[in-house]
Amino acid sequence: MSMPKKVRIVEVGPRDGLQNEATPISADTKIELIHKLSEAGHCYIESGSFVNPKWVPQMAGSEAVFEGIQKKTGVEYAALTPNMKGYERALASGADEVAIFAAASEAFSQKNTNCSIAESMERFAPIIEAAKRDGLKVRGYVSCVVGCPYEGDIDPEKVAEIAEKLIEAGCYEVSLGDTIGVGTPASVKTMLNAVLKKIPAEKLAVHLHDTYGQALANIYASLELGIAVVDSSVAGLGGCPYAKGASGNVASEDVVYMLNGLGIDTGVNLDKLIQAGDFICKAIDRDNGSKTAKALLAKCEG
Numbered sequence: 001m002s003m004p005k006k007v008r009i010v011e012v013g014p015r016d017g018l019q020n021e022a023t024p025i026s027a028d029t030k031i032e033l034i035h036k037l038s039e040a041g042h043c044y045i046e047s048g049s050f051v052n053p054k055w056v057p058q059m060a061g062s063e064a065v066f067e068g069i070q071k072k073t074g075v076e077y078a079a080l081t082p083n084m085k086g087y088e089r090a091l092a093s094g095a096d097e098v099a100i101f102a103a104a105s106e107a108f109s110q111k112n113t114n115c116s117i118a119e120s121m122e123r124f125a126p127i128i129e130a131a132k133r134d135g136l137k138v139r140g141y142v143s144c145v146v147g148c149p150y151e152g153d154i155d156p157e158k159v160a161e162i163a164e165k166l167i168e169a170g171c172y173e174v175s176l177g178d179t180i181g182v183g184t185p186a187s188v189k190t191m192l193n194a195v196l197k198k199i200p201a202e203k204l205a206v207h208l209h210d211t212y213g214q215a216l217a218n219i220y221a222s223l224e225l226g227i228a229v230v231d232s233s234v235a236g237l238g239g240c241p242y243a244k245g246a247s248g249n250v251a252s253e254d255v256v257y258m259l260n261g262l263g264i265d266t267g268v269n270l271d272k273l274i275q276a277g278d279f280i281c282k283a284i285d286r287d288n289g290s291k292t293a294k295a296l297l298a299k300c301e302g
């Protein structure tokens with residue numbers, strides 16, 4: 001399998017990156033971040049989530065965020081929707097596409113969505129049906145594809161089974177989430193090889209948290225298996241509220257720097273992306289989690 005020549009980056013910073021921040025962030029700040037990300041060339045921005053606001057208070061204002069976005073042609077502004085209530089909110093707010101999220105671990109499914117894996121699939125069916133009717137695409141997530149904070153190691157066959165169910169249900173793509181970042185190139189490849197027996201690489205994405213510093217190596221391993229969609233978060237923002245200690249997603253700047261070096265096209269301008277990351281880190285008083293951004297910002301200042 002040859003490395004892809006092009007990679008689509010799914011920017012999850014405004015959603016996955018910010019959902020765990022304890023201090024409320026204004027809709028205006030989130031909107032400005034989204035505008036800067038689109039100016040940097042991102043063509044897919046997960047801009048918020050329509051979940052129970054008691055569970056994730058930081059995402060409570062997602063209506064205001066979607067309503068304030070000045071949409072750029074060619075950019076998909078997506079929202080996470082756990083159930084029909086979330087879907088209706090996303091539709092009313094003008095989201096271009098929705099994402100449903102399942103887990104490969106029963107314990108994580110309960111903690112994250114208050115239901116079993118099978119029940120979560122039942123909840124997704126009407127969302128997919130409604131989205132088809134409304135002309136919205138549906139992306140699927142599987143969390144805990146390598147390890148779970150409650151159950152430990154996860155069987156790759158289980159991941160393949162859940163991912164296949166999401167594709168059969170109507171998702172156009174499934175993003176495989178190493179929620180707690182425990183994977184290494186070996187375990188990620190083992191997991192991907194199990195999934196690839198059931199789903200072609202064109203329908204898969206990787207969503208890798210950098211908790212153990214393995215994310216870039218794991219992305220490289222995924223590229224070697226033909227995966228050409230990578231989720232990442234500007235400035236490495238993030239963590240999952242139901243996965244204690246999970247650090248952010250891999251930083252978008254680090255991914256773009258690596259892909260530029262490999263001669264793989266992303267359509268993203270690294271300098272503008274770094275400015276977007278610097279903006280949000282200053283706005284929420286947070287350390288920048290991208291090594292590339294830190295190095296290049298220091299070079300500019302020096």
Ligand SMILES: CC(C)(COP(=O)([O-])OP(=O)([O-])OC[C@H]1O[C@@H](n2cnc3c(N)ncnc32)[C@H](O)[C@@H]1OP(=O)([O-])[O-])[C@@H](O)C(=O)NCCC(=O)NCCSC(=O)C[C@@](C)(O)CC(=O)[O-]
Pocket residue numbers: 016019049050051052053055056080082083085086087089101112113114141142143144177178179207240241242
């Ligand atoms: C799934 C539920 C909703 C079940 O939550 P529940 O409490 O079991 O829901 P319920 O159906 O029993 O309803 C309880 C109340 O919540 C309301 N409610 C119910 N749904 C909604 C909604 N959509 N929007 C607004 N309100 C809602 C509902 O109307 C009701 O209100 P009340 O009658 O008490 O006034 C909840 O567990 C939930 O919101 N979970 C989401 C948690 C979350 O957002 N986690 C982070 C995202 S996943 C992630 O980060 C991983 C990922 C994707 O990035 C990949 C990776 O890294 O692995």
